[in-house]
Amino acid sequence: MRFDMLAAPVDGVAEAYDVVAGFDEVLVQGLLRPGTEQVAALQALGGAVSVTPLAGRVAEAVEKTIAGSIAEEHVAALVAARSALLGAAHDALLARLDEAAGRSREPWPVTPAGDVAGENLLAAARSWLSDLAIAGWRGIDHDLVSHADQAVAALLAEPRLRRLGVLLDGFAGELRAWCPGATMPRVPVRRWADLWARAVLLAQPGALAPVPVGTVSGRLLPLGVDLHEHPTAVQAQVHAVLETADGPRLVRASVSAPKVDTLVGPGVWQLLRVHSALLGAYSEQRAMELTDMPVTAGGDLIWSDACAKAGEPAESFATARVLLAGATAAPVPPLERHPVRLAEPVLVEGYAAAAQDDVVTFTLPGLTIEVDGLHSAGPLTPALVAASTACVGLLRWDGRWLLQPLAVETPVKRKTVAVHAGAWAGGASDAAGAKAEAAAADAVKVLRERAGRLLRK
Amino acid sequence: MNAAQTPPWEQRSTARVLSPARPRKLAKVPFVELADGRLQGVVSSGSDIERVYVSSLTAKDYSFHCSTNNNRPCGGIRSGGCNHLRALADEAVLQYGIARVARYLRADVADSATTGGEVLSAVNAWHQPSAGAPVFSRFLRHLAYLELPASTEPLAELQWFPAGGAVR
Numbered sequence: 088m089r090f091d092m093l094a095a096p097v098d099g100v101a102e103a104y105d106v107v108a109g110f111d112e113v114l115v116q117g118l119l120r121p122g123t124e125q126v127a128a129l130q131a132l133g134g135a136v137s138v139t140p141l142a143g144r145v146a147e148a149v150e151k152t153i154a155g156s157i158a159e160e161h162v163a164a165l166v167a168a169r170s171a172l173l174g175a176a177h178d179a180l181l182a183r184l185d186e187a188a189g190r191s192r193e194p195w196p197v198t199p200a201g202d203v204a205g206e207n208l209l210a211a212a213r214s215w216l217s218d219l220a221i222a223g224w225r226g227i228d229h230d231l232v233s234h235a236d237q238a239v240a241a242l243l244a245e246p247r248l249r250r251l252g253v254l255l256d257g258f259a260g261e262l263r264a265w266c267p268g269a270t271m272p273r274v275p276v277r278r279w280a281d282l283w284a285r286a287v288l289l290a291q292p293g294a295l296a297p298v299p300v301g302t303v304s305g306r307l308l309p310l311g312v313d314l315h316e317h318p319t320a321v322q323a324q325v326h327a328v329l330e331t332a333d334g335p336r337l338v339r340a341s342v343s344a345p346k347v348d349t350l351v352g353p354g355v356w357q358l359l360r361v362h363s364a365l366l367g368a369y370s371e372q373r374a375m376e377l378t379d380m381p382v383t384a385g386g387d388l389i390w391s392d393a394c395a396k397a398g399e400p401a402e403s404f405a406t407a408r409v410l411l412a413g414a415t416a417a418p419v420p421p422l423e424r425h426p427v428r429l430a431e432p433v434l435v436e437g438y439a440a441a442a443q444d445d446v447v448t449f450t451l452p453g454l455t456i457e458v459d460g461l462h463s464a465g466p467l468t469p470a471l472v473a474a475s476t477a478c479v480g481l482l483r484w485d486g487r488w489l490l491q492p493l494a495v496e497t498p499v500k501r502k503t504v505a506v507h508a509g510a511w512a513g514g515a516s517d518a519a520g521a522k523a524e525a526a527a528a529d530a531v532k533v534l535r536e537r538a539g540r541l542l543r544k
Numbered sequence: 545m546n547a548a549q550t551p552p553w554e555q556r557s558t559a560r561v562l563s564p565a566r567p568r569k570l571a572k573v574p575f576v577e578l579a580d581g582r583l584q585g586v587v588s589s590g591s592d593i594e595r596v597y598v599s600s601l602t603a604k605d606y607s608f609h610c611s612t613n614n615n616r617p618c619g620g621i622r623s624g625g626c627n628h629l630r631a632l633a634d635e636a637v638l639q640y641g642i643a644r645v646a647r648y649l650r651a652d653v654a655d656s657a658t659t660g661g662e663v664l665s666a667v668n669a670w671h672q673p674s675a676g677a678p679v680f681s682r683f684l685r686h687l688a689y690l691e692l693p694a695s696t697e698p699l700a701e702l703q704w705f706p707a708g709g710a711v712r
Contacts, residue, residue: 108555229579229580240685240688243692250699250701253699257702257705261561263578263579265561273554275553275561276554281557282704285701314707315702316708317702318562319689341696343699347686348639349565349566349568361694362696388696426557427557427703427704430703457550463707463708464707486555486556530567533571533574534690537574537687538690541596541613542688
């Protein structure tokens with residue numbers, strides 16, 4: 088891996104972000120009455136896609152917005168332009184990363200357009216998202232935010248539309264906490280524009296159509312597990328190398344569960360591990376033998392315990408050292424292309440680690456990179472990362488490259504051992520973790536008891 | 545070379561907007577939230593396992609409400625609140641931290657304040673019966689999350705929600 092190649096800026100990324108930043112500022116005051124600066128930003132967005140197939144529709148949307156007669160189709164066109172810019176930035180950053188890692192990546196296959204599910208639910212979501220954009224983040228109030236509740240509940244109950252439901256629920260939770268917008272001390276301009284724009288995309292008919300699924304067989308060697316959570320959802324993604332007849336491939340296996348906001352930290356694993364034996368295998372540092380496991384073109388295994396059985400011991404660092412450099416990566420589905428989606432497994436060695444105010448940095452020849460994304464649901468701490476000598480992590484990008492450690496080799500009691508951020512995926516292995524698990528199990532029990540008495544009446 | 549410059553919070557896709565709620569024991573107060581302009585939630589009755597109290601405190605004018613889920617008024621209402629509202633405020637402080645509760649209620653609490661009771665004293669709550677039903681239905685919605693199925697299909701959008709917690 089040539090980490091020095093990540094130090095130089097990637098052509099066009101800063102320019103794309105400048106245009107996006109202008110548009111995102113428009114959303115702060117809302118799309119209803121753009122002022123001079125906002126008009127210029129909207130025109131810049133139109134200009135940025137003027138030689139693409141989006142040109143006509145975006146130009147019309149910009150014109151209508153400036154004229155104060157914006158409709159839902161115009162909102163969709165503006166979002167398409169913003170998403171195309173960030174999609175292009177994603178592609179350029181990923182190409183640089185692949186070049187630096189010497190990683191080959193399969194091309195995206197042509198996929199047929201899928202059918203439309205739940206159009207009435209999508210329409211309700213689009214309508215709320217348009218109202219939000221018209222009000223602007225400074226214009227949100229409790230009424231407007233609570234209008235999302237019904238749509239969210241209905242989307243979560245429809246498995247095919249769950250992705251949109253989970254996104255809207257997390258987004259609405261943030262809006263709710265900072266309501267009313269007029270008194271917010273600071274506005275998370277990029278983040279809320281991102282979440283809003285992705286929701287508008289997913290609410291378009293066909294965006295959530297089922298993706299074609301193939302199958303794959305071979306020996307699965309876990310590298311590490313990435314954990315995501317918001318108040319009402321948690322997801323673990325295992326990054327792994329799959330040894331197939333055609334050579335090693337990088338794949339991911341996800342498991343997600345709904346939750347409530349008081350279930351946090353080490354307590355969340357128990358919601359997940361019952362649905363995927365892979366979490367236990369990872370904690371034990373074992374491989375799994377897969378037979379005809381469903382897989383998407385994007386390299387996501389659709390995990391089923393019926394297609395997997397426990398295999399031989401397989402240590403993450405050994406997998407990373409032997410197989411990672413030669414593994415083929417999967418392409419990213421077009422609608423998911425956004426720099427936040429970059430999460431590429433890498434092995435990092437030979438760095439000098441430094442820690443200052445809880446921020447750890449690794450200095451490599453030609454690049455100093457910040458460590459980010461540690462969580463409290465496992466035993467990996469900033470101090471252990473700062474003392475480490477090798478790291479399996481995910482390369483990410485949020486305005487600059489970041490490294491999220493999944494596991495490190497670090498001295499503990501004068502012996503070098505591997506410490507994994509997701510070590511407790513299969514079960515907590517120390518007293519504090521076990522206590523947090525027991526407390527969370529107790530919370531679930533209380534809520535289930537309350538639900539049993541009150542919910543079905 | 546030096547580490548690339550950290551972009552400002554406003555320009556980060558994964559900027560942390562909320563600190564995660566803290567775990568707490570749920571037996572007495574199974575549900576508390578800051579929503580719809582209110583501190584609101586549900587307190588289990590000490591005497592009847594089938595009964596819960598629905599309590600809320602409005603941020604706008606500090607009026608409060610407390611009744612059973614069957615809409616019978618709470619018998620313990622005094623000026624400044626009732627025991628259920630106090631329990632609710634205490635648990636809200638455990639779950640969200642006093643700063644977030646005070647900010648949401650726009651309550652002027654002392655820097656040394658640590659409990660929900662102190663938040664209540666700071667706002668001078670006054671009783672005004674309103675409907676408990678919307679709060680109770682928020683609670684039922686909350687409980688319903690645990691009835692929804694898990695899935696092994698990837699949720700790409702959760703890349704915007706990295707797990708956080710005590711560590712940065």
